[in-house]
Amino acid sequence: MTLFFTAVTVGLGIGAIYGLVGIGYTVIFSATRTFNLAQGDLVMVGVMLSWFMMTLNHVPQILTLLTVVTFVALISWIEERLVVRPFLKRGSSAFGWFIATLGFSVVIETVVNNLFGNHAISAIPSPFPSTGFKVGSVIVSYQNSFVFVVFIVVILALEIFQRKTWIGQAMRASSEDREAVSLLGINPSVMSQSAFLIAGAIAGLTGWAIAPIVFSDPSIGLSYTVKGFLALAIGGFGSVRGAVVGGLLLGIAEQLFDVYGNSDYEIVVGLVIVLAVLILRPEGLFRSSAARAV
Amino acid sequence: MTVLRRVATGGVATFVIWVAIAMLAPNVLGSSTFRLGELEYILALLMLATGLNIVLGYAGQLFLGPSAFFGVAGYAAAIVATHNAGLQSLWVMCLIGAVTALIVAAVVALPSLRIGGFYLGMLTLYLALVVPDVVSHWSLAGGQQGLSLVTDLNFVQSPTGVPLYQIGVLILAVLALYSWVIKHSRLGRRLAAIQASNEMAQSLGITSYSTKVAAFMLAAVPCGIAGAYYFYAVQFMNPSVITPNMSIDVLAGITIGGGGTVLGPIIGTGLVGSASQFLGGFNQYQGIVYGIALIGVAIGAPTGIMGQYAKLKERFLPARPAVAPLAGKQREAARGAGGPAAANSRGTSDGSPRPGGDGPGVLLRATNVSRGFGGVRALDGVNLTVTPGVVHALVGPNGSGKTTLLNLISGFYRLHGGEICLGPHRLDTRRADQIAQLGIARTFQTPKLLDVESALTNVVVACDRHAAAPVVSSVLHTRGGLRAERTGARDAYAMLKEVGLDEESFRFAGLLPHGTQRLLEIARAMALRPKFLLLDEPAAGLSAAEVQALSRAVRSAADQGVGVLLVEHNLPVVFGLADQVTVLHQGRVLAEGTPSDVSANPEVVRIYIGRERLTADDRITPEGASS
Numbered sequence: 001m002t003l004f005f006t007a008v009t010v011g012l013g014i015g016a017i018y019g020l021v022g023i024g025y026t027v028i029f030s031a032t033r034t035f036n037l038a039q040g041d042l043v044m045v046g047v048m049l050s051w052f053m054m055t056l057n058h059v060p061q062i063l064t065l066l067t068v069v070t071f072v073a074l075i076s077w078i079e080e081r082l083v084v085r086p087f088l089k090r091g092s093s094a095f096g097w098f099i100a101t102l103g104f105s106v107v108i109e110t111v112v113n114n115l116f117g118n119h120a121i122s123a124i125p126s127p128f129p130s131t132g133f134k135v136g137s138v139i140v141s142y143q144n145s146f147v148f149v150v151f152i153v154v155i156l157a158l159e160i161f162q163r164k165t166w167i168g169q170a171m172r173a174s175s176e177d178r179e180a181v182s183l184l185g186i187n188p189s190v191m192s193q194s195a196f197l198i199a200g201a202i203a204g205l206t207g208w209a210i211a212p213i214v215f216s217d218p219s220i221g222l223s224y225t226v227k228g229f230l231a232l233a234i235g236g237f238g239s240v241r242g243a244v245v246g247g248l249l250l251g252i253a254e255q256l257f258d259v260y261g262n263s264d265y266e267i268v269v270g271l272v273i274v275l276a277v278l279i280l281r282p283e284g285l286f287r288s289s290a291a292r293a294v
Numbered sequence: 295m296t297v298l299r300r301v302a303t304g305g306v307a308t309f310v311i312w313v314a315i316a317m318l319a320p321n322v323l324g325s326s327t328f329r330l331g332e333l334e335y336i337l338a339l340l341m342l343a344t345g346l347n348i349v350l351g352y353a354g355q356l357f358l359g360p361s362a363f364f365g366v367a368g369y370a371a372a373i374v375a376t377h378n379a380g381l382q383s384l385w386v387m388c389l390i391g392a393v394t395a396l397i398v399a400a401v402v403a404l405p406s407l408r409i410g411g412f413y414l415g416m417l418t419l420y421l422a423l424v425v426p427d428v429v430s431h432w433s434l435a436g437g438q439q440g441l442s443l444v445t446d447l448n449f450v451q452s453p454t455g456v457p458l459y460q461i462g463v464l465i466l467a468v469l470a471l472y473s474w475v476i477k478h479s480r481l482g483r484r485l486a487a488i489q490a491s492n493e494m495a496q497s498l499g500i501t502s503y504s505t506k507v508a509a510f511m512l513a514a515v516p517c518g519i520a521g522a523y524y525f526y527a528v529q530f531m532n533p534s535v536i537t538p539n540m541s542i543d544v545l546a547g548i549t550i551g552g553g554g555t556v557l558g559p560i561i562g563t564g565l566v567g568s569a570s571q572f573l574g575g576f577n578q579y580q581g582i583v584y585g586i587a588l589i590g591v592a593i594g595a596p597t598g599i600m601g602q603y604a605k606l607k608e609r610f611l612p613a614r615p616a617v618a619p620l621a622g623k624q625r626e627a628a629r630g631a632g633g634p635a636a637a638n639s640r641g642t643s644d645g646s647p648r649p650g651g652d653g654p655g656v657l658l659r660a661t662n663v664s665r666g667f668g669g670v671r672a673l674d675g676v677n678l679t680v681t682p683g684v685v686h687a688l689v690g691p692n693g694s695g696k697t698t699l700l701n702l703i704s705g706f707y708r709l710h711g712g713e714i715c716l717g718p719h720r721l722d723t724r725r726a727d728q729i730a731q732l733g734i735a736r737t738f739q740t741p742k743l744l745d746v747e748s749a750l751t752n753v754v755v756a757c758d759r760h761a762a763a764p765v766v767s768s769v770l771h772t773r774g775g776l777r778a779e780r781t782g783a784r785d786a787y788a789m790l791k792e793v794g795l796d797e798e799s800f801r802f803a804g805l806l807p808h809g810t811q812r813l814l815e816i817a818r819a820m821a822l823r824p825k826f827l828l829l830d831e832p833a834a835g836l837s838a839a840e841v842q843a844l845s846r847a848v849r850s851a852a853d854q855g856v857g858v859l860l861v862e863h864n865l866p867v868v869f870g871l872a873d874q875v876t877v878l879h880q881g882r883v884l885a886e887g888t889p890s891d892v893s894a895n896p897e898v899v900r901i902y903i904g905r906e907r908l909t910a911d912d913r914i915t916p917e918g919a920s921s
Contacts, residue, residue: 035412086593095356096592098415099549102358103588106542110581222538226420233413264431267424274417278405 002137007255009135013144013213015251016151017043020206021228022235022243023154024199029238031171031195032188034084034097036076038105040225042200044218046072046207048112051124051216061127069204076200079104080193088192105221112218119216126212143212150209154202155244167194230270234277236284245285249273309467316463320456330459331528336567337462338364338524343544343551343563344469345516350545351553352477353509354489355407356415359422360517360544365536366398367391368521369429372441372531379448384461384526391522392515399514407506422541426533440532443525451529458527465523466560469516474556476512479775480758480768480782485509486744487755489554493706494742499730499759499822539581543570546584549591552598561599656717657681658703658734658826658857664711665698672698674881675712680826680857685848687860687868687889690878691901696861697739699878700828703859704736705729716825731759735824739831741811745804749795749814752803753786756821760785786821793817793847809840816847826857833864845871869893877901 024039036042049068053059059067083104087097128142162168170186171194214220227250228243235246250270257269277284323329342360349357371387371394381387398421406417429435436442443449453461476482484505487495495502525531543566551562566584569576576583591598658680665673673695680686688696701707703714705726714721721729730736735756744752761768761782767775790796793813798806803814812832819827829848833841841864848871852858862868868875868889875892877885885895892898 083589083593095354095412095415098356098412099545100589100592102419102542102545103585103592105585106581106588107585110579110585113581114578222419223423226416226423229416230420233416265428267427271417271420271424274420275401275405278408278413282409 003259004256005136005138007259008252009138009140010144011252011255012248013141013147013251014255015231015248016148017206017210017224017247018227018231018250019244019247020151020154020202021224022231022247023158023240024202024206025228025232026238026240026243027158027171027199027202028195030174032084032088032192034087035101035229036079036084036196036199037098037101037225038076038079038108038221039199039203039228040223041105041108041221042072042076042203043207043210043224044221045075045108045112046204047124047211047214047220048116048207048216048218049204050208050211051122052116054125054211055122055216061125065205065208068208069201072204072207073197073200075108076196076203077193080196084192084196085189088188105225109218109221116216116218121215121217123215124211128212147209147213150205151244154205155240158198158240161198167191171195227270230274233274233284236286239286242284242286249285309470313463313467316466317460320459325456327455330455332571333459334462334527335524336564336571337459337466338520338527339540339544339547339563339567340466340560341469341516341520341523342540343547343559344466344473345513345518345520346544347548347553347556347559348473348476348485348513348516349506349509350548351555351559352482352489353485353506355410355506355509356412357418357510357513358415358545359418359420359538359541361536361538361540362418362421362425363395363398363514363517364521364524364540365425365429365531366521367395367518368525368531368536369425369435369441370394371522372436372443372525373434375443375449375525376441376446379446382443382449384453384458384523387522387526388465388519389522391518391520391525393518395514395518395521396511399510403507403510407503407510410506419538419541422536422538426536426538429536430533436532438533440530440535441525442531443529449529451526462523462527465519469519470556470560472516475771476769477556479771480761480765480779481505481508481512483744483747483751483755483758486554486747490744491742493726494738496706496726497704497730497736497738497742498756498818499727501725501727542581542584543567546588548598550587550598552600552602554597555600558598558600655682656825658714658716658859660699660703660712660714662712663699663702663709663714665695665702665707666710671881673702676878676881676883678876678883680859681874682825682857683852683855684873685852685858685860685871686874686876687862687872688876688878689862689865689868690884693880694878695881696878697830700736700830700859700861703729704734704828730822733823733825734828735819735822735826736828737812737815737819737830737832739834741808741815743803743811743814743818745802747803748800749790749803749806750783750786750799752814753789753818753821754782756818757782757785757789759822789817789821790814792820792850794843809836809844812836813840813843813847816844816851820847820851820856824856826859827851828859828861830861831863832860833862833867841867 021039021043024042025035028034028036046068049071050064053064053067054061079101083100084097087100126143128146130143132139132141132144134140162172167190170184170191174191228247231247231250232243233246234249235244236242250273253273254266254269257263258266319333320330323333342364345363346357346360349355368391371390374390375382375387381390402417402421406414429440430438451458484495484500487498487500488502488505492502495505524535544563547563547566548559549562550565551560552558570580597604660676660678663673663676663678664671676695676699678688678699688699690696698707702709703721705721705724705728709722716732716734719732721732721734724732744755761778763772763774763778768778769775787796787799790799793816795810795813795817798810803811806814816827816829816832832844832848836844845867848858848860852873860868860872872889875887875889876883877892877895877898879901884901885892885898
């Protein structure tokens, strides 16, 4: 049983990462009905920038955190202005934005590779001891738990933002009824820019938080992009709840498969679950009103 | 060899010249083993692009993981060949590759196409990550080292060297032909319809799920052959060959070259592949260039190089009218339909009956229909019966539920209460494409057309519903298939003639004036040989002359026994044309009867604010209308 619970606790940490990427998608999707395929690469930029600042330049954690969050949010905002906005203005239902944001992610990855690709993959300092604490017989790593805490904080912060602020309420409403919101005179461009800024900030925060776990590997972006999407597909599209549940389920399932199956083929787990969900319950485990718009 | 004859009438000379140039490439670029390997890799990419284009370019579905199919097929060929010396021929490997790719395509496509859209995009992208990861851990596939035939002493590569490269060129040529044949078939037109608008495709009775699955399977074959050819030629397969970057390269190639054309993906991927093979220092930065190209093309020029080429041609060769591509053969076929006999027979040159076979007197009946949107009841217990041969107008102020009712009948909205029947068939339990197949045709408020196809092709898509030959024969261009194509073109032309658009047959539908587009939509709807025709505000924005042409077309449809349900704001048009009028108000039927009954109804007059009563000035009697 120790093995089982260890897998579950590690899975919660990994699942939190997928969930965070999925939340990033959800924020943008509910405001713009598009998807940012660079979301995973933005997380990667957060990781690499943390590595650059802390490992290479010994910048303190807090300063790194602030810089990373600001910087990644800015890239995300630039993406909105340059890459996504033309599609929103055109109001086309086609998937041009899909190709365009994928193109943006390729650009980001290539730039980072050119800057840092020659460095050996190395560790990034953690604010926590590398050991863990014991719960019963299960040893839980500090950094892993910290990622989970970040996950919870982001969920709560987003919830408060969506309830208490005007723009947050607009976004929340927009995920349910887009036309009604545009009739209320809310500027869709402001909403779209805010969504990209927020999703970028979440990506930066995620990158900083997971940096000590994943090391300085600039090739992880696409994997997170896709896993975050799988979380949504499993949990249900368009709601934060779907992203949270789907991400955690995927993370735990992968870890359990590593323990009881064969860790070499971990990557197949997500594919099998998603195909099963598509066959049995195509709208995801939690249906949401936005799902039908797909 | 009807295929060859068909090609011979087209650009066969150009085709042969290009193949010959490609064959001679080693004479110019060198024929060292290393150089041939580079060329063969580019060939494999081109084959891959040709396959991907069928899904991405023709059907507009986001298929982003061609490298996964390439990898699975290449590895399947490699595993079989390295373990079995008897199965080391190029053709056996290609067969294994194609079959494996087909199996994987089925496993992925069948579930993910149920939702489609970016689900398909993401899942196929994920597949591009999964395949290299899995084979790198799989001992049978050689793990990180991969598989190689180089050290296999039993293996004799034959053909080898330059002939092997040239065979690759021929395979590519055959695949290009395969792609061309699909594009210019009934299936290709269906894919184009799905790409243009899913609703439009459904309204033409096209079942989008099975059509997309077919496209996916057809696309898998070239992807599989590409992987197998690559392995045979280079004798080496390893996880680093089939990274997602390969998919990105091919995707960039297709987007840059112009998806949807046969040649565009080959040109674009040729550029991308050559750059990565021959510009050494560029490799490091190619992601930036391709990324920007993907963004730029997606934003600015969705049709890529081929689209820009067509635009330039149009600008600098204005002498040639904007004739849709490959209209030549259709033109030939259509000429045969010029006679008055064909036009009089409504273009149903084979005279087959309307679909369904329920006899002539079937009614379209909506009983106690309700539908809400959120808290608003758009329709509340509406009853409506449309009779064959009758023009039935549905009028009412904005928001009275007219279009909602039309969308319910044609299956685009789900009913909340009541039922809609066509004779004995319940319609409200069926999908839109099934309803269209039962004989309910419709038009849209904003015309939905294949903009970059000729007006004729737009109608041919609808005529395809009644083609005498199966889809397969259309794709294979067999004799029967070609005969059906000719019949389709002839019927379509007759249909266009009937609404007075025969002169516009070969113009791009997207370039026609708005009113003409509406007539074209009606011609297309009538080409389905419907029992009932639903028109959604057909007169909106039309000039007086266009309204007259429209009225003639509607009247002629009714005279042929079609029941027409006309949603219309323009009261003079309604009163000049309709036999029967139903007035909706706030989701309920306010009045029903002949135009004179209804226009005398004080309730009806009252809801049209500002009008005391309708006068004779409101009427126009369309010229040539037989009522």
